[in-house]
Amino acid sequence: MSDLKVNRRAFVTGAAAMIGAPALAQSGDETVELERTISRAVRRNISSFRTLDWRPYFTNLDNGAILVDIDSRALHYWQEDGAYHLFPSSVPLTEDLTRRGRTSVVRKVEGPSWRPTPAMKIRNPEWPDFVGPGPDNPLGTHALYLSWTYYRIHGTHDTRKIGRRSSNGCIGLYNEHIAQLFGMAKVGTQVLLI
The missing domain is CATH 2.40.440.10 (L,D-transpeptidase catalytic domain-like)
Known part of the structure; x- marks a missing residue:
């Protein structure tokens, strides 16, 4: 079971690196604009459905x-x-x-x-x-x-x-x-x- 967790983590880490690679290859204004776009998309997709003590x-x-x-x-x-x-x-x-x-x-x-x-x-x-x-x-x-x-x-x-x-x-x-x-x-x- 622990091998599965390590492999899953490795996969997720590798996938994240692959997705981020094109952003690193960009230069100048393109990189900044791409980072802004990704940042907006991530913020919009973060779930706030969670237990809070109200x-x-x-x-x-x-x-x-x-x-x-x-x-x-x-x-x-x-x-x-x-x-x-x-x-x-x-x-x-x-x-x-x-x-x-x-x-x-x-x-x-x-x-x-x-x-x-x-x-x-x-x-x-x-x-x-x-x-x-x-x-x-x-x-x-x-x-x-x-x-x-x-x-x-x-x-x-x-x-x-x-x-x-x-x-x-x-x-x-x-x-x-x-x-x-x-x-x-x-x-x-x-x-x-x-």
Whole structure:
């Protein structure tokens, strides 16, 4: 087994050297521009989906606490006993659709129905006025309604949306993850979007 690790390391190290070789062969302004391009690409591809201790943002864990980090597209959840859960999420498409700040869970619905907001209908007049529970429902299998009008943490049947800027304002989770969160979160759970 240790031979495999050494060979894998050697391969990765050699591959990195081979990829970097053309940059070293460049001269002058071309080298600087290539380094800038590589640097931008690497920064853009670094995953920030990781466990972080955001608990200091909450004075207590009464009723649990949800923190949504819009930039890393992750939802962090702490149960009252301090147990921690991390879920990948979808976030709003644009900053003007993004709301940040403190809110709370005011209602929980299994098998939610969906109606587009007035702003959604203006942007997408072809959308239906109502979609009942089921596989075509954009809210997935479960929804946590927040105290902000039209904002939810919900599931999605379109798994391509998770990890992306793809929503009209809500926070989306895989259906299996929203089912887990739904089972743990309570009406009154504090929510912070940063």
